[in-house]
Amino acid sequence: MLKFNDVTKLYHTGDTAVKNINIHIKPKEFVSIVGHSGAGKTTLLKLILAEEKPTEGTVTFENVDIHQLKRSHINQYRRRVGTVFQDFRLLPDKTAYENVAFAMEAAGMDDEAIINDVPHALDLVGLKHKMHSFPDELSGGEKQRVAIARAIVNQPEMIIADEPTGNLDPVNTYEIIQLLKKVNDLGTTILLTTHNVGVIDNVGRRVITIKDGRVAMDSPDGKYIL
Amino acid sequence: MIITKLKRTIKSGAISFWRNGSVSLASVLILTVTLTVITMVLFSGVVLSSTLETIKNKVDIDIYFTKGASEEAILVFANDVKKNSDILDVKYISSEQAYANFRERHKDEEATIQALTEIGDNPLPASINVKAKDPNKYDAIVTFLKQKESAMSANDIIDKINYTEKNQQAIASLNRIINASNKLGVLIAIFFAIVSILITFNTIRLAIYIFREEVSVMRLVGASETYIRAPFVTVGVLYGIVSAIVTTIILLPITHYAGNWTEKLGTGINLFNYYQSNLLYIMLVLVVAGSALGAISSFLAIKKYLKV
Structure with a gap:
């Protein structure tokens, strides 16, 4: 599904963010990418989202080099990949419902589909009763649930979660991970970055350890080096 | 969509x-x-x-006629002047109208009205007021009027053409x-x-x-x-x-x-x-x-x- 083919990313400053990365993620996998801050985890995600271009190598999604896509096609590609961030990145002047609906509107869905699917997505993350609340009226855990609802509402093939529990307490962390596992069980590939060992242990699936911009370990049974 | x-x-x-x-x-x-x-x-x-x-609209030429000039002669002259393509309008003010206008304008000035009454006879002449289409043409119009005045020297009915170049310069x-x-x-x-x-x-x-x-x-x-x-x-x-x-x-x-x-x-x-x-x-x-x-x-x- 997603392949990093000998990818290296150098920044203008000359710093190497990632070097010679070769990763293959299959459909319906739940993969955790672990590493200390600055190890290169976020760079990998930016490369997947076409926010950054690799200096060398290619990143392919369903055998298409995503960095060769035209700008208009990048939008369509991004609709196939849901994103969840540590800082939630909700639109503050939109309610929970509107935040989720926005992703559907951006994907060109009609009003009927939006009216049907948005409450359903919010129900799935347990927030149907707060659909008319604004982000600043929600707790951290609730905001992240809205972000997950937004990520899944267009039924993407893959969800990228960048440190989604970084700003959450242990209870909310546990619940968010359970939610992501549930989404994965429904057939969506999950790519999660974290440096929280508790999270990795909780997930218990494939773990890729990144160290100094390189793949230090790729363990199918949840082992890692930190 | x-x-x-x-x-x-x-x-x-x-x-x-x-x-x-x-x-x-x-x-x-x-x-x-x-x-x-x-x-x-x-x-x-x-x-x-x-x-x-x-x-610009305030600028005009007043032509005063002699006391002996007949209204008919003045109107003939006025119609003749009107034919000039530079002229927008020619307005005839009879001696009586000028007298009435004067009284109206100075109705609050008792001394002036009294002086006018003492004169007895109407001292104000008949006149025509000429307006040009373009204020820049006044010079040409004055020349045209003066030519007309010299042409009719034998039976001159024009007393005075009231227009100075200063007006033109000011404009x-x-x-x-x-x-x-x-x-x-x-x-x-x-x-x-x-x-x-x-x-x-x-x-x-x-x-x-x-x-x-x-x-x-x-x-x-x-x-x-x-x-x-x-x-x-x-x-x-x-x-x-x-x-x-x-x-x-x-x-x-x-x-x-x-x-x-x-x-x-x-x-x-x-x-x-x-x-x-x-x-x-x-x-x-x-x-x-x-x-x-x-x-x-x-x-x-x-x-x-x-x-x-």
């Missing part, structure tokens, strides 16, 4: 305008100042042009001053317009800077550039429409005050009346100008944040 997109864009823009009240207020204020300044500069041009027209210099003022007015208007547009652009750019994170989120959920840009441009248009309405309202008391003042100065125009009679047209121009300014500023300001 286009209608759905348009509906969503307008709705999203309107909601954003309302929910981000303080940002909207700041942008509307700046746009209002811009539109007010530009309108005031344009108004000053209108007043200057009107002043020139009024002064010419006034013309120059007003033309120069108009040019300066245009330059000032352009200068203010550019400064105001830059301030508006920067205000809207700052407003959009606040939303840069949101724009990046929109990009990451796969929204197209047009889809992201459209609500911001809609908000820009809303800034323009609201500012135009506010400016129209603000200009009412300003022109009301300036109206009496412009009239007393003898500019030949009451700015308030002018504003009232052109209100819809001015409002339309303000709405179009404000919307264009807001939309273009938003369109350009958002560009920077679309490169995710």
Whole structure:
């Protein structure tokens, strides 16, 4: 599904963010990418989202080099990949419902589909009763649930979660991970970055350890080096 | 689908305008100042042009006839003069009419009226008043009249042609001053317009800077550039429409005050009346100008944040 083919990313400053990365993620996998801050985890995600271009190598999604896509096609590609961030990145002047609906509107869905699917997505993350609340009226855990609802509402093939529990307490962390596992069980590939060992242990699936911009370990049974 | 997109864009823009009240207020204020300044500069041009027209209209030539001249001869002469293509109008004022006009004009001046009564006979001659189509043609008209006067020397009915070159010189210099003022007015208007547009652009750019994170989120959920840009441009248009309405309202008391003042100065125009009679047209121009300014500023300001 997603392949990093000998990818290296150098920044203008000359710093190497990632070097010679070769990763293959299959459909319906739940993969955790672990590493200390600055190890290169976020760079990998930016490369997947076409926010950054690799200096060398290619990143392919369903055998298409995503960095060769035209700008208009990048939008369509991004609709196939849901994103969840540590800082939630909700639109503050939109309610929970509107935040989720926005992703559907951006994907060109009609009003009927939006009216049907948005409450359903919010129900799935347990927030149907707060659909008319604004982000600043929600707790951290609730905001992240809205972000997950937004990520899944267009039924993407893959969800990228960048440190989604970084700003959450242990209870909310546990619940968010359970939610992501549930989404994965429904057939969506999950790519999660974290440096929280508790999270990795909780997930218990494939773990890729990144160290100094390189793949230090790729363990199918949840082992890692930190 | 286009209608759905348009509906969503307008709705999203309107909601954003309302929910981000303080940002909207700041942008509307700046746009209002811009539109007010530009309108005031344009108004000053209108007043200057009107002043020139009024002064030009005050210039004329009076031809006084001898006491013995018959009304018939005067009217023949007047009709003859009227045939000159440079002349706009010729008005005959009989001796009696001149007497009545004089009495009316000086009705509050007892001594003058008394002196006139003491004379007994009507001392005022008949006259014709000649107006030119173009004030620059008065010289030619005077020459034409003098030629006519010499041609009829045997039975001269003309007593005096009342026109001095000084009038012409004054008009010419006034013309120059007003033309120069108009040019300066245009330059000032352009200068203010550019400064105001830059301030508006920067205000809207700052407003959009606040939303840069949101724009990046929109990009990451796969929204197209047009889809992201459209609500911001809609908000820009809303800034323009609201500012135009506010400016129209603000200009009412300003022109009301300036109206009496412009009239007393003898500019030949009451700015308030002018504003009232052109209100819809001015409002339309303000709405179009404000919307264009807001939309273009938003369109350009958002560009920077679309490169995710």
